[in-house]
Structures are given as structure tokens and as C-alpha cells.
Amino acid sequence: MAEGLETEVKTNPQGDVITTTEAPKKEQKESKAAKQRVVTPEHLFFEAPRTKTFITGSEAAKEAIRRANVDIAISYPITPQSETMQQVGYLYAEGYLKDYYRGEEEYGVMSAVAGASRSGVRALTATAGPGLMRGMEVITSWPGGRMPLLLMVMCRVINAPLAIQPDNVELSYLLNCGILVFHAENQQDFYDFPLKAYVIAEKCEVTLPAAVAVDGFFVTHARGWVELPPEDIKLPPRDCYHEAVPMMDNENPPARLSRDAPIQKSNFISYQMHASWQQEIWAAVDRARPWVKKYMGGLIEVVNPGADTMIVASGSAVSQSREAVRQASERGDRIGLVKIRSLRPWPTQELIEACRHAKRIIVPEFNCVGWLAKEVRSTLYGHTQAEIVSGPRVFGGMSMPTELILEYLYKTPNEARLTDKPLSI
Amino acid sequence: MSSATSQLRYQVLPGPEGLLPPSASAMGVVLPQDGEGLVEGVLTAEDLALKAAARAMLTRRNPTLFPGPLVVWGWNKHTQEKASVVLEIAAEIPGVKIIPMPDYRPIYPKIDPEAVINPCHPNLTIWHNKIEACIFVGVHCHFANVTLKMVRAGTNCYTIALCAEAGHEDAMVSLPKCGTEKLQKMVKALRQVKKEGITPWALTPNGKRELEAERDQRRKQREAIASAAPDFAHELVAGLDENEE
Numbered sequence: 001m002a003e004g005l006e007t008e009v010k011t012n013p014q015g016d017v018i019t020t021t022e023a024p025k026k027e028q029k030e031s032k033a034a035k036q037r038v039v040t041p042e043h044l045f046f047e048a049p050r051t052k053t054f055i056t057g058s059e060a061a062k063e064a065i066r067r068a069n070v071d072i073a074i075s076y077p078i079t080p081q082s083e084t085m086q087q088v089g090y091l092y093a094e095g096y097l098k099d100y101y102r103g104e105e106e107y108g109v110m111s112a113v114a115g116a117s118r119s120g121v122r123a124l125t126a127t128a129g130p131g132l133m134r135g136m137e138v139i140t141s142w143p144g145g146r147m148p149l150l151l152m153v154m155c156r157v158i159n160a161p162l163a164i165q166p167d168n169v170e171l172s173y174l175l176n177c178g179i180l181v182f183h184a185e186n187q188q189d190f191y192d193f194p195l196k197a198y199v200i201a202e203k204c205e206v207t208l209p210a211a212v213a214v215d216g217f218f219v220t221h222a223r224g225w226v227e228l229p230p231e232d233i234k235l236p237p238r239d240c241y242h243e244a245v246p247m248m249d250n251e252n253p254p255a256r257l258s259r260d261a262p263i264q265k266s267n268f269i270s271y272q273m274h275a276s277w278q279q280e281i282w283a284a285v286d287r288a289r290p291w292v293k294k295y296m297g298g299l300i301e302v303v304n305p306g307a308d309t310m311i312v313a314s315g316s317a318v319s320q321s322r323e324a325v326r327q328a329s330e331r332g333d334r335i336g337l338v339k340i341r342s343l344r345p346w347p348t349q350e351l352i353e354a355c356r357h358a359k360r361i362i363v364p365e366f367n368c369v370g371w372l373a374k375e376v377r378s379t380l381y382g383h384t385q386a387e388i389v390s391g392p393r394v395f396g397g398m399s400m401p402t403e404l405i406l407e408y409l410y411k412t413p414n415e416a417r418l419t420d421k422p423l424s425i
Numbered sequence: 426m427s428s429a430t431s432q433l434r435y436q437v438l439p440g441p442e443g444l445l446p447p448s449a450s451a452m453g454v455v456l457p458q459d460g461e462g463l464v465e466g467v468l469t470a471e472d473l474a475l476k477a478a479a480r481a482m483l484t485r486r487n488p489t490l491f492p493g494p495l496v497v498w499g500w501n502k503h504t505q506e507k508a509s510v511v512l513e514i515a516a517e518i519p520g521v522k523i524i525p526m527p528d529y530r531p532i533y534p535k536i537d538p539e540a541v542i543n544p545c546h547p548n549l550t551i552w553h554n555k556i557e558a559c560i561f562v563g564v565h566c567h568f569a570n571v572t573l574k575m576v577r578a579g580t581n582c583y584t585i586a587l588c589a590e591a592g593h594e595d596a597m598v599s600l601p602k603c604g605t606e607k608l609q610k611m612v613k614a615l616r617q618v619k620k621e622g623i624t625p626w627a628l629t630p631n632g633k634r635e636l637e638a639e640r641d642q643r644r645k646q647r648e649a650i651a652s653a654a655p656d657f658a659h660e661l662v663a664g665l666d667e668n669e670e
Binding site: 146203204205207242243244245246251252253272273275276277279280282283284286287290 | 445447448449450451455456494528529530531544545546565566567568570571572574575578579589590591592594
């Protein structure tokens with residue numbers, strides 16, 4: 001182009017300027033991506049020096065993917081996930097990923113990323129709310145296919161009336177697939193968990209997909225302090241030759257499973273194989289436990305152990321609960337808090353140990369159905385004499401004031417409305 | 426809740442355990458570290474596990490090796506070396522059978538249980554051959570685990586898994602990180618147990634009688650096929666040759 005001429009500005013039919021991200025150029029030798037060194041997971045997680053930065057949850061996820069040695073990312077835009085995968089697109093442009101594209105919709109995305117993972121590469125996708133629901137049929141097939149890919153879930157409302165507000169009811173649908181599920185509390189978790197999820201998911205005895213969930217907007221679009229190791233180090237690549245199934249073998253199950261009628265619906269023996277296969281998926285979920293302990297510091301974190309009143313929470317409800325615990329301490333009350341990092345594997349023994357002594361347990365949640373309270377109740381049944389209060393709950397985009405948690409700490413608000421007196425009219 | 430309950434331990438023993446027993450992992454059995462072994466659901470020292478495996482393979486009926494794709498096929502030098510050691514293990518077990526799991530394809534309408542074991546219905550091979558002790562080696566972990574659960578559910582076979590990776594809770598004996606070196610230790614364990622005075626099953630009067638009867642039956646089957654099978658039935662017996670011109 002001749003010097004002095006203005007660069008042509010492309011616009012869409014509405015007149016908006018079209019901004020594009022160029023595909024990575026072939027010559028990447030001098031790029032920062034090409035200069036990244038592979039280090040051990042232990043070095044990346046625990047030893048490398050960290051610098052504190054103030055970034056959004058989406059940016060934190062981007063920084064995780066930068067260091068995760070991901071080969072391919074496939075996704076379809078949906079709020080509030082879109083921003084994160086846009087950030088991942090920038091990483092592709094900078095040469096950190098080998099491939100990146102937008103699928104046609106979530107069913108296609110979840111299928112495509114399954115194919116990518118089955119071929120032996122490290123694969124990433126992300127979705128939110130209704131997108132998760134749309135892809136759910138395929139997602140439930142991932143664990144049986146033994147695909148150690150990563151799904152990031154930025155939770156939002158799923159039910160009508162349609163909304164894009166924060167609400168994590170969608171996680172209740174994800175809990176019974178056989179996928180590992182980690183629930184990030186804040187921006188720091190949303191940096192740490194994806195990296196650790198890859199390492200855990202790819203252990204041979206695990207070989208399962210992992211989901212890292214976060215409460216949309218509260219974390220994805222808000223800034224928080226995140227400690228990051230240097231940009232020039234990354235995880236070792238996926239070693240698909242040391243996993244539970246051979247890669248991309250179309251003549252053998254699980255690839256063959258979906259097209260092979262006899263194996264799925266023939267005689268009793270085939271049913272038995274399917275039953276054994278399902279048991280194996282959940283056995284593999286259990287086998288992730290020692291790795292969650294090693295890399296994530298445990299399935300749960302306990303604040304003020306031994307307190308009479310314990311709060312059990314996951315996701316951003318933990319942050320609100322931390323503040324409620326602090327405010328209660330100003331009144332001279334010692335309140336305990338259990339942060340559940342890992343929803344699958346579920347911290348059965350850890351929760352029993354942390355809550356066995358309690359007299360009152362409350363379970364604040366960002367959803368209407370109280371899926372966490374149900375999990376907590378069934379786990380603690382027969383192991384504690386404590387009153388287990390399902391709540392407080394907010395949903396549909398509401399935030400959870402710490403005052404609401406404090407109310408529940410001392411009394412269940414609805415108790416005031418309970419009466420055995422007849423109506424006064 | 427009670428301390429008595431938490432001390433109970435789930436035993437991983439030869440079955441038949443029933444229609445659908447739980448996976449050992451779900452019952453709290455955990456995998457061994459390198460240098461350890463797993464015997465009937467209990468973490469032990471590696472040498473104890475090797476010895477338990479050797480004793481089972483030498484004393485139980487119809488000991489059999491089930492080599493999987495990772496030793497059956499010569500992918501690379503390592504697998505070839507490993508396969509050689511597996512043959513050394515076989516050489517130390519009198520009366521041993523080697524029935525491969527060459528891949529994991531479903532075999533329908535029926536398998537030949539004397540020729541292969543298949544993860545879709547491994548119990549058929551074990552029932553047909555009356556196998557009461559076996560070693561899985563070179564099988565991808567997922568398929569070994571699927572198989573081991575079914576074998577424990579429906580058969581009385583004592584299963585041993587020599588795993589190149591993390592090991593298997595549903596085997597009666599399991600050793601992790603089994604490279605050629607650890608497989609060599611299995612050879613030594615077999616020799617050691619024999620030195621201690623154990624009479625291998627195949628050399629006992631019962632074993633000799635059973636193996637002789639089996640040889641006799643196989644000879645008769647071959648003769649019957651060769652002499653009596655009409656041409657049209659031959660394909661049914663021998664299978665179709667897909668490469669035939």
C-alpha cells in the first residue's frame with residue numbers, strides 16, 4: 001500500500017467498524033508463545049514466583065489458558081461466557097493455541113471438542129446457562145468416552161423468563177454425569193482451577209473430563225486480585241499414550257460404542273458391560289481425590305474449624321460467607337465456614353469431619369432449588385445432630401447481602417411466621 | 426458415624442460376588458503407590474503382593490495369562506521387551522495358558538473363548554476354560570477395570586493386574602508402574618515360591634488328569650472337524666476369510 005493513503009476501514013451493514021483478529025502467522029519463532037518453557041505442574045502451581053494483578057475473572061481464565069499448553073479451543077458465544085472465549089481467541093492470535101474456532105451451536109461444539117480430545121490433544125471449551133443445557137446430551141457422553149478435556153462453565157439463569165443474570169442452578173444438572181466439577185470462588189480460583197483441572201483430569205487412573213464452574217458476572221466480569229506466575233512457563237503437553245483408553249481408535253469402544261448396536265442392546269452380558277462401564281466412570285471420579293488434595297489443597301477449605309455454627313458454601317457464596325463470618329466475629333461470635341472446592345468428587349468424609357460437631361449448619365446458595373443443601377443433607381444424615389438450614393438462597397441475578405447470611409446465622413427468618421394459632425378473622 | 430464402621434474394610438476376593446457388586450473404589454479401596462502392591466483390597470509392600478500373585482498362579486486351577494494390546498502388538502522396542510518378559514513369566518507357570526485380549530472390539534455373535542478374551546464378556550472365556558487364576562498385563566486401564574469388575578461379579582477367578590500405570594482396585598492383586606524390571610521381579614517371585622516347596626497345580630494328580638483330558642478333547646475336536654465337516658459347514662467352523670479373493 002502506498003504511503004500516505006488511509007487504511008480502508010471495514011464496516012458491517014449497521015455501520016459498525018469490524019474488528020478482526022488475524023490468524024497466527026506461520027513464523028512464530030520470535031513470539032512469546034514460542035518462547036514458553038515447559039515446567040512441571042508442581043513448579044507452575046507452587047514454586048514459581050507470583051505477581052499480584054487486578055483483573056477480571058475472564059482475564060484470569062485467559063491467563064490460565066495461556067499457561068495450560070492447550071492445543072485447541074472450540075466454543076459458541078453465550079453470555080457471560082463469550083468474553084472469556086474472546087480472550088482465548090486473542091491467545092490463539094498470539095500463537096498460544098494451535099487451533100481455535102466457533103462451532104455452529106453448543107451440541108456441535110460439545111461433539112467437536114469430544115472429537116478433538118479423543119484424538120489425543122488438550123482441548124478446551126466453555127459455555128453458560130442455556131448453552132450448557134443444549135450441549136448436555138453430548139457432555140454426558142464425555143466421561144464414558146474417557147476424554148480429559150476442560151469445560152469452563154460461567155453460570156447464569158437457564159429457565160424462562162429468559163435472562164442473563166447470575167444463578168448457578170445449571171450445576172445441579174452437571175453433577176450426575178461422571179464429569180469432575182470444581183466450583184471457583186473468585187478470580188484467583190478461576191485462574192488456578194483450570195490448570196489444575198487439566199493435570200488431574202489427564203492422570204491415567206482418572207482420564208475424565210473436568211468442569212470448572214464460576215458464578216457468572218460476579219466473577220467473570222468483576223475484577224479481583226490474582227497472583228500469577230510468569231508468562232513464559234507452561235504445563236507439559238498432554239501425554240495421551242498414558243491414559244485409560246487408546247486415542248482415536250475408531251474400531252474399538254468407546255469410539256465404536258455409539259455405532260455398535262450389539263454392545264449397547266444385545267443380551268444380558270452387554271448390559272453387564274455397560275453397568276461395569278458406568279461403575280468405572282464413578283470409580284475414576286473417586287480416583288481423582290488424592291490429586292485434588294495434592295494440587296488444590298483439598299476438596300474443601302475450613303475456616304474456624306470446630307465452631308458451633310458452620311456455613312457450607314461453594315462458588316461466590318463463599319466470598320459472601322467469608323464477609324459474614326468476619327462481621328459475626330466483630331460481634332464476638334466465632335462462625336465456621338466450609339468452602340467446597342470440588343463438587344465431584346464430592347467431599348463426603350471431609351464434610352462429615354468438618355461438621356460432625358456442629359449444632360447449626362446453614363447453606364447459602366445462588367439458586368432456587370438448593371442443590372447444595374440437598375447434597376449436604378444427604379451426606380450428613382446420621383452423622384450429626386445439627387439443625388441443617390437450607391438457605392439463604394438468592395437467584396435470578398440477585399446478589400446475596402451479607403446481612404441475609406447473618407440473619408440465617410442466628411435465626412431462620414421464616415420461623416417468625418410460623419404459628420399454631422387460628423386465623424384472627 | 427461410629428468408629429466401628431469406619432474401621433470395616435471391603436475385601437476384594439474371588440467371586441462370584443453377585444449380579445452387580447459395587448466397584449472396589451466406591452467401597453474405599455485406594456490405589457497403591459510405586460513400591461507398593463494391593464492384595465485383596467489392602468495396601469502391602471511390593472514383594473508381598475508379588476508373592477501373593479505367584480502363589481495364586483501356581484496353586485489355583487488353570488492359571489492363565491491375558492496379555493492386552495500393549496504387549497501383544499510390537500508397537501515399539503519397549504513393548505517387545507515387555508512381551509519377552511511376559512513369556513518368561515509364562516515359562517515359570519506349569520500348565521499355563523495364554524489367551525490374548527488383542528483389542529477391545531465387541532465380538533458378535535459369539536467369541537471363541539479358547540482363542541481370545543474380550544472386555545464385553547470376559548466371563549465367557551473364564552467360565553469356558555475353568556480359569557481360577559489369571560494375570561492381566563498390557564491392557565489399557567479402562568478396559569482392564571471394566572473386565573475385572575465383571576470377572577469378580579460372575580466368576581471364581583483370582584485376578585492379578587500387572588499395570589504399567591496406577592494399578593487396579595478390582596483385581597485381587599495389583600501392582601502399579603509395571604515396566605520390564607517389575608515384571609522380572611514377578612519371574613523371580615514365581616521361582617522363589619516354587620523353591621519354597623509349593624507343588625504347582627498342573628503337577629498335582631488333579632491338574633495332570635484335567636490337562637490330559639483337555640488335550641484329549643481338543644485332539645478329538647480337531648479330528649472331527651478335519652474328517653466330518655462338509656464344505657458348506659467349514660466356513661461356519663473356521664470363520665469367513667474376508668481377504669479371500
